[in-house]
Amino acid sequence: MNEGMVLTFVFLAWLVIALxxxxxxxxxxxxxxxxxxxxxGATQLAGYVEVGYLDPxxxxxxxxxxxxALIVSLLVGLPFRMARKLQxxxxxxxx
Numbered sequence: 001m002n003e004g005m006v007l008t009f010v011f012l013a014w015l016v017i018a019l020x021x022x023x024x025x026x027x028x029x030x031x032x033x034x035x036x037x038x039x040x041g042a043t044q045l046a047g048y049v050e051v052g053y054l055d056p057x058x059x060x061x062x063x064x065x066x067x068x069a070l071i072v073s074l075l076v077g078l079p080f081r082m083a084r085k086l087q088x089x090x091x092x093x094x095x
Contacts, residue, residue: 010046014039014069018076028081032073039069 021035
């Protein structure tokens with residue numbers, strides 16, 4: 001499989017993980033951090049499955065993956081946050 005397809009699959013997996021985390025967890029930052037941790041773990045697992053061994057610099061690659069995944073998760077969670085704020089405003093009468 002070429003690198004473009006691998007990156008596409010990893011990014012799609014990140015999107016699915018972020019969507020599920022934000023749908024299940026109501027707190028925006030908690031959902032973003034949990035999904036970023038899961039995404040970094042999924043990235044390490046995908047690398048292990050593809051190469052057959054754990055990356056020797058797995059700590060550094062996990063930190064970089066966490067940073068990138070946190071950005072993706074924060075962006076994916078914005079519509080959920082806005083929808084929850086609107087629902088809360090409607091239920092309280094705009095207070």
